[in-house]
Every structure is written in C-alpha cells, then in structure tokens.
Amino acid sequence: MQTVSNGIGDVRRLADAQWAAAKLADTYQGLPEGISKAMLLDRFERAAPRLGLGDGVVRLVRALVRVTAEQDWIGRTRPIAWPSNDALCEELQRSRSCIQGLIRSAVRAGLVHMKDSGNGKRWGYRDDRGHILEAFGFDLAPLAVRWDEFADLAAARGLEQAQRRHLKRKLGEIRREIRTVCADALHRGYGGFDWHGAVDQALGRLPRTPSLGELEALHETFQALLAAVDAAWVRARQEGQHEPRGVVSEAQKEPTTQPRSEGSTYPSLRQEVVEPSARSALSPSPAEPSRVEAPLSDEVIPLSLVLEAVPEVADYLDDLAGASWEDLVDAVARVAPLMGINLSAMREARDVMGRNRAAVALATVLARWKDGEIRSSAGGYLRAMCEREKVGCLNLLPSLYGLKDRFGKTPPRRSER
Structure with missing residues (x-):
C-alpha cells in the first residue's frame, strides 16, 4: 500500500494500481498536438477489449470525458470531471452501488485518479474563458498519458x-x-x-x-x-468411371489448390493465336487425359486483338506487354464475380467453349458491362452465349472488331442507322 496527497494536506491509502494511476497523472503534460479528446476516446474504446475492460467501465469513462472541455486537455490544467454519483446513475441507467463498483474498477485499471476535496465532495468552477480554476473529482490525466498505448492496441485490434x-x-x-x-x-x-x-x-x-x-x-x-x-x-x-452426358468432350477439370499442368490448356498458349480445330473433334485417348479440351470453333482469335478491343481487362493484368493466354484466363476469372457471374456459369462456359475461348467471351461481356449495355444479368448474358456456341452460332471475331472500333469511330447519326 502507498499514500498520496490530495493537494490540501489530506492523504488516503491507495492500492498498487491506484498508486500507478496517481504517478501517471503526475506526468501529464497534455495530449499530443493534433489529438482531440474525441480521438482519445475513440482509441480507448477500440483498445478496451484488449485491456479486458467491460462495457460498464467504457461507458463510465465515456460519460466522464464528454463532460470535460477541449481546453482541459492542452496541459494548462488537469482534465477533471466532477459529476455526482446521482448524475452518473441517471446517465448510465445503473444503481448507485453499481456506479460505485464501476468507479473502483476504473481506478484499479489505471484509467482515472480520484482527486478528493476535504469533505469528500466533487465540485469545481471555471473562469470566464472556460479554464478550470479549481476542481475535485475524477482526474482523467492517466487517459491522456496512455494515448500511445491505446493507439497501439487499437491498431493491433484493427489488424486482427x-x-x-x-x-x-x-x-x-x-x-x-x-x-x-x-x-x-x-x-x-x-x-x-x-x-x-x-x-x-x-x-x-x-x-x-x-x-x-x-x-x-x-x-x-x-x-x-x-x-x-x-x-x-x-x-x-x-x-472414366462415367462418361459425361450431353457433350462429346469437355474441358479438363483442374484442382483449384494444385498448380496447372503444362498440357491442361490449348497448345497455342505458347504461340500468338488460337489454332483452329474441327468442332466434331473426337474424344481424347485415355493415355493423354491432360489434353482434354472442349471443341473449338473455326475462328482464329489473336490475343493481341482481344487486349486491344477490350482495354478494360488491362486493369486486372500484372504485365500487359508480356501477357499470355493464361494471364487472360486468370484475369477474367478474377473480374467475373465483380459482374455477378457465379462459378457455375463460368464452369459451363469453359466446358462448352474451352478455357481460352471462354476467356474471350468473358472479356467481351466485361466490355459491354463497363459500357452499360448489360444492365440486368451478366451471368445470363454469358449463358446465352454458351447456348449459341452449342448450336454453332457464336462468332466472337465480329464482336471483338466492333468493340475495337468503338474507340475510333463516333456514334452514327439517326439517318445513317
């Protein structure tokens, strides 16, 4: 146990935590420059769970800080609040005994220091400018001294x-x-x-x-x-336990947690264009399961044309100059959820069109979605493209050239339409 003077010659016995709060109050020099009492209260409330403080103590400290003035925290005088227990009971909607218990908890936690008057009453008065001339009650200087601690704990809690x-x-x-x-x-x-x-x-x-x-x-x-x-x-x-129904050959399913195999996409990923292949491709042999891919159309689609026609996809590529088909596939996979396209629609597009051609289709959907042409359902638009691909009516090259020309031509007049 230690003793500390209350400023008028009286002494009272304090526990170790209360003595530490009194020592903290003695080192008070005001809040750091640019820090207000609202910022102090915010950091304290965010750090309270890490300090193990209950909601009652937090509400008590909030009520005490709010009755202080901003000039009380500049270091000229101690920030002292002197509400009575009855006022705190009305503010916090708690009983008198509960308020007394919360005050003891706040003192033990080193948040406030009780500065008592000779008769044990809390009172104070200010000058014409609002500065405290003399006051007895709750000394909140320990809160200001512990600003750095509260800020660090609040940052750690925000990171968590x-x-x-x-x-x-x-x-x-x-x-x-x-x-x-x-x-x-x-x-x-x-x-x-x-x-x-x-x-x-x-x-x-x-x-x-x-x-x-x-x-x-x-x-x-x-x-x-x-x-x-x-x-x-x-x-x-x-x-090959069961052959998939409804399609001759489908794209090889790749595990999402495993790296892609070298032959799991088109061989043309190592070239500049998508090589054409017959739509009626035969099913792959069991000896080469990693070569399984959906049949392609007869269109030859250069990757450079896709990147030039849909510049919006560049925001999702790490290196536009060195982009490959694999980079385009990954980019459209990241942007698809932003357009509201779910995994089942993407899986259907890859099964019907193949990974690269599905990526081109998704890129065209992205361009139209950005331009506002698609306002209701981008996923439904992609499924409609899949249906057209199944019957051989989907042509992506004209769409790409049309998207490319949108930056070089002005909209036609009504008479020309």
Missing part, C-alpha cells in the same frame, strides 16, 4: 479484425467451391468419394463469434477438404 474479415470471406469462397464441385460430381454420377458428406460439412454452421485462431483452423480444414474434393473429381474423371 481485418484478418478475421479476410478469413471469413475466404471460408465462404472455399465452402461454395466445395459445394459446386460436389454438385457437379453428383450430377455426372462420379463415385469413389463421399460427395454428400463433403457437402454436409461445407453446409455446417460455423461458430457464432469465432476467434482468430479458430478461423485459421477452420480455413486449414476446409482447404484440405477442397483439395481432397478436387483430387477425387480429377481422379474420377481420368478413370
């Missing part, structure tokens, strides 16, 4: 909350991908894996307020499940 939001978003994406792959496998009649069990696990309820460690553990668990689902999908496809 950002990580939590990122992990929650990634968990949602992974669980949706698991359900999509399992639904596709069940539709095709694939066996050799508990698809229903994986779907049930992906649909399970997560903890209501999980900690950061729990979210990281859940993320690892669902990532492992997605890898197992992807591997089972590819294994079932390669083993």
